Amino acid sequence: MHGVMEAHAPAGSSSRDADGTTEPGTEQRIFDAALHVFSNKGQDGARMQEIADHAKINRALLHYYFRSKAQLYEAVFAHGFEQFVSGLTPSLREERGFEETLGTFVRGYIDYLHGHQEMARLMLNECLCGGPVLTSYLERAKENPEGFPALVMEDRIRAAVAAGEVRPIDSEQTMLTIVSACIFPFVALPTVRIFHPEVEDDFDAFVEERKRHVVDLLLRGLRPDDTGAAP
Amino acid sequence: MHGVMEAHAPAGSSSRDADGTTEPGTEQRIFDAALHVFSNKGQDGARMQEIADHAKINRALLHYYFRSKAQLYEAVFAHGFEQFVSGLTPSLREERGFEETLGTFVRGYIDYLHGHQEMARLMLNECLCGGPVLTSYLERAKENPEGFPALVMEDRIRAAVAAGEVRPIDSEQTMLTIVSACIFPFVALPTVRIFHPEVEDDFDAFVEERKRHVVDLLLRGLRPDDTGAAP
DNA sequence: ATATCGTTTAACTGTTTTGTTAAACTAAAC
DNA sequence: GTTTAGTTTAACAAAACAGTTAAACGATAT
Structure with missing residues (x-):
């Protein structure tokens, strides 16, 4: 400054x-x-x-x-990145069963993205450009992984697999799928809008439906064979 | 010209x-x-x-x-878009059971993206910018939806739901999830690379593993309750 | 051989955009 | 009332970049 x-x-x-x-x-x-x-x-x-x-x-x-413009960009990115990480961390604070943990995480993730679409696009943009700025921030985040939501969640999945709570799937791949399913819809909006104009009429409803769908599909996909459906 | x-x-x-x-x-x-x-x-x-x-x-x-640069961009985009649509269409040619259709589509999609990562990033970039160019192409693609892979696949899902082959899920949301799970990993590469450097050592193996994971997770997540696991 | 056309070199025009600077104005703080 | 610092206006320098043009070269086809 x-x-x-x-x-x-x-x-x-x-x-x-x-x-x-x-x-x-x-x-x-x-x-x-x-x-x-x-x-x-x-x-x-x-x-x-x-x-x-x-x-x-x-x-x-x-x-x-x-x-300069570069300095402004850095500042904006830093501001948003910080907010991004700290905004997601609390959703992983409380330890309960895996299904609830995953549901809370997905809903929290989508809610956050819904409220910060521009930041999401900015970070995606960085990803596409090879992300020199994003990369440097991620390198720093790697130092204390317990503060980085996606890594924490990935560990929870690993633990759930070990405990037999979910099928023996690759936790890294699963985490990638979760993040994909949460982020991508906001990016794809221009595309979705064309083929499904009704989405834009009630975007909030679409987001709510999205949360339900992702959680439902994931839990079904991860649940072990021998588990009954009724609680 | x-x-x-x-x-x-x-x-x-x-x-x-x-x-x-x-x-x-x-x-x-x-x-x-x-x-x-x-x-x-x-x-x-x-x-x-x-x-x-x-x-x-x-x-x-x-x-x-x-x-001009704009004309070059348009030409490159048109070239890639055409290639994208025509490259995916054949994977939906043959009609078999839903599970095989989905598996073929996902594998074909990921294979295509693997071989055309730059085109994928270009189209994503368009999405992020509100995509005036992409939008105009999609509008045209909307004219004959049967030639647009994602819409065809969405219809197949709808049909499978009606036939009871899969659970009664929202086919639009499901299609979004499928596309997300296929595309996003390539975008997220700069991020994944940092936390999982081993991915880059054998990227082909990662992509193969990705195909298996996505197909497996989706089929499990969509399968009706009363269906046995063994074929 | 000669016309053709892809290709290079080099210079130039013009616009856009960044970044700077100085002077004047304004409202709060002291 | 003077100081202080945010804010505006206007003008400027310098760089980056797109796009154009003319002249010359070289391989090819006819």
């Missing part, structure tokens, strides 16, 4: 309106605007002017907060 | 070497180079110079073949 001490606008990055409604401060607006533009256009397709417009400021002020 | 008649280089877009090895002609090299660069950098991040370098020609000749 560089010396932005906020005398004019209050320090907490958000100013309290007369109505009591808290509206975001400049820095937060920049983050939001940058995420919006970056996620749709990518790092190269994004224009500083467009980001400034969305944040309702001008380019000069944008550069006053962030020296 | 514009008047490229190929007098110097043979017409068939590929020249036969003295050794008998057929090496691609200029236009084909441009396609390959453009696909490679576009898929990694996106339409905006791609540089005409880089594409020319990869095709081992210069920018002037590149513009001689394709007037």
Whole structure:
């Protein structure tokens, strides 16, 4: 950072309106605007002017907060990545039976993605580009795997296999399938929209249905042969 | 196209070497180079110079073949899209039992993606950007849905549900899950690589394992309760 | 042999975009 | 009231890049 001490606008990055409604401060607006533009256009397709417009400021002020586009991108990504990891961790806090653990994880994952579609697209974009930025963050996340939701869940699957709670499947492959089933629908939206326009009419309902479907299909697919259906 | 008649280089877009090895002609090299660069950098991040370098020609000749970057992108996309649809259709030609149909489709899908990862990334990239180009192609594909693999497969699922061959699940959601499970692993590669480096050592083995896993999990997840396991 | 056309070289135009800078304005803080 | 720092305006420099053009070269087909 560089010396932005906020005398004019209050320090907490958000100013309290007369109505009591808290509206975001400049820095937060920049983050939001940058995420919006970056996620749709990518790092190269994004224009500083467009980001400034969305944040309702001008380019000069944008550069006053962030020296360069690359730096802004990094900041936005870091912000989102942190939020992503910390947003999913709590869903794995409580230890119960595997079926409940998996259900909670999938529902939490899809809910999170639903509320942060732009961040999801940004990270996907990084994946497609070979992800130099994403990679460096993942390398750091690898240091303490217990803080990384997908790895924790993968361990839970491994444990469930060992305990005979689920069929003897490859936990790595299974984890990949779970993540796929959660993330991909949000990416594929432009495609799905064309063939199933009704999805967009009630997107929330679609997401709810998605949660039910994924959990149901996975549990059925993983359940051992000898297990009865009724609880 | 514009008047490229190929007098110097043979017409068939590929020249036969003295050794008998057929090496691609200029236009084909441009396609390959453009696909490679576009898929990694996106339409905006791609540089005409880089594409020319990869095709081992210069920018002037590149513009001689394709007037503009946008036109080149369109051409590459069209080429890949056509190939994508026609490459998957045959796997749905023969009608047999549902389980075999699904297995063949999934294996064919994953095999195709394995052999065309760059095209897969290109199409994903389109999805992320709201996909104006992809959208227009899908709109056209909607005209004759029987030629579009994913829609055909979705119908097969619907029919299998009606026939009681599989559980009464939502065929649209199921199709989404299938596509997710096939495509996503290739996108997630940069991520998977970090946590599971062994994948890259023998990628072919990973893909084979992936096919088995997906087919197995799906069939188990879709099978009706009253069906025995042995054939 | 000559016209043809793919190909190269090299220079140039023009636009877009980033990033910088200086000056003036504004509202809060002291 | 003066200071402070966020904010605007406007103009600018510099780089990157797309796209064009003209001249020359080389292999091929006729």
